[in-house]
Amino acid sequence: MQWITRAKALWRLLFQRQRVEDELDDEVQAYFEVLTDRYREQGLSSEEARRAVRMKFEKPEQVKEKVREARAGALLVLDALLKDVGYAFRMIRRNPGFSAAAACSLAIGIGATSAMYSVTDGLLLRPRQCRTARRSWRCLR
């Protein structure tokens, strides 16, 4: 059932980005608060405790960035793909005339090419179905 867990994680990363981000923020925040509490219990003031934690450990923002990087992997590819698709649709909407012209020229190009190929294939490439030259005019008709 492991792929279900992975699929769920991927889904959450893609479509519940804000929630994932908030939760990571809470989690890292909590970690640093526990550490700060510990210094405070040793008799430091809140400010001193916070400074001590800042000196000794990486900054929360760096930690979060590293987590994001670790999670990326295959996701990055998917993410880039989704972004490209989104970009494409935005461009089509912004420039409908140009998009229509591009689509038309593609359609005409593909149509003309496949028509030419069908004719060439049918007339020149396939072996004719008759054996003698005499009967060949019938084949061609």
Next chain:
Amino acid sequence: MPKQAELLQGTLDLLILRTLELCPLHGVGISDRIEQVTRGVFVVGPGSLFPALHRLAEKGWIEGQWAALEKGRRVKKYALTSAGRAQLVAEKRSWRKVAVAMDRVLTEEA
């Protein structure tokens, strides 16, 4: 303080899985436990701990759950899943293999 040993690739995952085998822990708890048990040889800072935790959670080997701490603090505690338990057994075995092999190389008579 003794000089910290560098963590081999993949060692951190095994350390975390093994630590969570005993009981669910939050981030600071995991760092503390690893430091205690290895007597300060391995010190796992948040910058390596959190990426590893999230990687393991994504693989479905551990699971995070918010829990209340004293003084009203909320922390995310991680526990081993059954898939994680299976993974731990496999990783323990392969680690022992590596350790035995390295030991043989190091103690080989010339």
